[in-house]
Amino acid sequence: GDHVLLQFGARGSGAVGRRLQCEGMSDVEQTCSSDGCLVLADNMQGRSCNDYCIAQGYTCVGAWDEVDETCGVQTDLTCTDVGIQTSDLLCQCAVSGQQTSTTPPVATGPDPADGTVEDVKVSTFFWNVHWECSMAARGASGDCKRAIGQRFVQLANEAQADIVASVELADSASQPAAFGTFGLAAGWTQVNGPCAAGNGGDTAALAFRPGWIVKESGGGCLRHDWDTRAFAVALVEPPTAVKGCPSLCVVAIHAPHSSITRGHDLVRSVCGDAANSCSIAMGDWNVPSSGVGGLWADLIGGILPSEAQPNQRTCCFPESNHYGIFDHLATNVAGASHVGQTVHPYQHVEKNPVKQHRAVTAHMVLPGAPVAAVSS
Numbered sequence: 543g544d545h546v547l548l549q550f551g552a553r554g555s556g557a558v559g560r561r562l563q564c565e566g567m568s569d570v571e572q573t574c575s576s577d578g579c580l581v582l583a584d585n586m587q588g589r590s591c592n593d594y595c596i597a598q599g600y601t602c603v604g605a606w607d608e609v610d611e612t613c614g615v616q617t618d619l620t621c622t623d624v625g626i627q628t629s630d631l632l633c634q635c636a637v638s639g640q641q642t643s644t645t646p647p648v649a650t651g652p653d654p655a656d657g658t659v660e661d662v663k664v665s666t667f668f669w670n671v672h673w674e675c676s677m678a679a680r681g682a683s684g685d686c687k688r689a690i691g692q693r694f695v696q697l698a699n700e701a702q703a704d705i706v707a708s709v710e711l712a713d714s715a716s717q718p719a720a721f722g723t724f725g726l727a728a729g730w731t732q733v734n735g736p737c738a739a740g741n742g743g744d745t746a747a748l749a750f751r752p753g754w755i756v757k758e759s760g761g762g763c764l765r766h767d768w769d770t771r772a773f774a775v776a777l778v779e780p781p782t783a784v785k786g787c788p789s790l791c792v793v794a795i796h797a798p799h800s801s802i803t804r805g806h807d808l809v810r811s812v813c814g815d816a817a818n819s820c821s822i823a824m825g826d827w828n829v830p831s832s833g834v835g836g837l838w839a840d841l842i843g844g845i846l847p848s849e850a851q852p853n854q855r856t857c858c859f860p861e862s863n864h865y866g867i868f869d870h871l872a873t874n875v876a877g878a879s880h881v882g883q884t885v886h887p888y889q890h891v892e893k894n895p896v897k898q899h900r901a902v903t904a905h906m907v908l909p910g911a912p913v914a915a916v917s918s
Contacts (some may be wrong), residue, residue: 545708562766564635573631574613574770580634581783586625591633595621604634610673617663620702623882623905635808640718659910662782665873667698669901670709670796670826672858673744675893676719677712686713686893691724693889694901698726701884704751704800707774707794709826709899716772718741727752735761735794737773744772746794746825753781757789764795764802771796773805773825773841777813783911787820787875789813793842795825802840809842818844822873822906826899847872852883855899859888869902877909 564579572582583594591605593595602621608630609616615632625631671694673679675686698706706721713719716738721730729752737744744763750756761774774794784790791813811819821842827834831850838846850870857866871880884903890893 563637564598564600564774567635568615569594571611572613572630575634579636580604580613580632582611582613583631583633585629586631587629588624589631590624591619591631591635592621594631594633594908595635601637601638602633603636604632605810606632608632617661617881617907618702619663619882619905620665620700621701622884637906642821655890658670659785659912660782662780662784662908662910663824663905664705664780664908665701665703665903665905666705666707666822666824667701667703667901667903668707668709668794668824668871669694669697669711670869670899671711672897672899673710673712673742673893674896675898676710681849682896683892683893685838686890686895687719688724689890689893690895690898691719691721693903695721695725697886697889697901697903703903704754704810705792705822705824706749707824708745708747709772709794709796710810711747712745712746716745718745718747718774719791721747721749721825731756733759733761733774733776733794735772737761737763737772739763739766739770744770745797746772746774746796748774748776748792750776750778750792755779762805762808764805765798765800766803769798769800770804770882771798771828774893775809775812777816780884784820784875784907785877785911787908787911789816789820789843790875791821793821793823793825795823795827795837795841797826797828797837802837806839806843812869817842817873819876822871823847824871824902824904826868827870828866828868828905831870831872834870834872838874842874845874845876847874849880851880851904852885852902854885857897859891859895859898864897866899867897871902871904871906873908875905875908879907881905 858864
């Protein structure tokens with residue numbers, strides 16, 4: 543849903559004479575609220591605000607990247623985002639079970655009226671659930687798809703995802719399932735990538751949070767033969783402008799085990815020049831991150847991404863039978879950076895979800911576009 547930014551009054555003005563709700567907090571570089579629950583936490587390299595608050599005996603209800611070791615907000619984070627390039631995070635804790643509003647401090651980042659820029663954080667969630675679960679095949683239970691579909695939406699919501707992508711979450715061999723049937727909120731825009739060919743067909747799908755405008759879209763097959771897999775593509779306008787990219791070309795991919803021989807023309811038809819340097823792609827690449835560039839060149843073209851994350855094992859359940867470092871997020875937007883990933887455990891293993899991949903939450907920051915100064 544919509545994110546409401548509330549602001550404090552003069553920082554610290556209400557602290558005198560009030561009993562702190564969050565007492566005895568450790569690793570506090572600066573207290574940022576009168577109740578002591580919002581702090582600039584130190585020693586956060588490799589730790590999330592969720593880790594921090596639990597260690598204090600509390601629950602995390604908010605997290606942000608700070609501006610220059612102050613209480614100012616630079617970037618919105620989730621409670622599970624890990625401090626990678628910084629040792630400081632703004633963490634808001636609360637007493638477990640206590641109802642509280644998530645109240646970030648006053649943002650001290652750039653003022654659009656000054657013609658300055660602000661980074662654009664993009665959060666993604668993607669998951670190859672594998673067709674056996676969707677089709678209740680090869681020992682997967684009859685209610686596997688329902689359970690996994692609902693978990694897909696739950697994990698996407700927990701990630702505060704802007705973009706989600708599914709692979710083989712399907713109603714048939716070549717028809718992606720509608721995310722709304724599993725509880726995804728109204729207002730999201732879904733883009734399907736049906737592939738009715740090859741070894742029974744394949745599916746991929748994208749969906750965009752309200753506020754993201756889908757201008758063009760399409761999808762289809764990535765090969766001409768039995769090894770074909772599906773993809774979906776959309777030209778979208780994000781809610782916050784990205785430097786050099788009025789629109790973004792977003793792709794959900796399920797790469798073949800061999801090479802890509804189809805799909806490039808459709809990507810170009812949907813995205814046009816945006817594919818060259820304004821693309822984001824996520825999904826099951828069926829190769830480690832070092833192999834993403836070659837597949838990218840065949841499908842999207844333009845500038846190749848400098849890295850793909852995460853680069854760790856995501857395949858497959860049960861791991862005694864399968865191995866793969868397959869599921870990645872990549873972009874060729876200049877100045878973009880990866881700012882944290884979570885590779886989730888296998889889900890609903892009691893449903894025997896054969897060949898299920900580990901779901902991935904991945905965040906990146908794109909450079910914001912300069913905003914023209916407002917004349918007075």
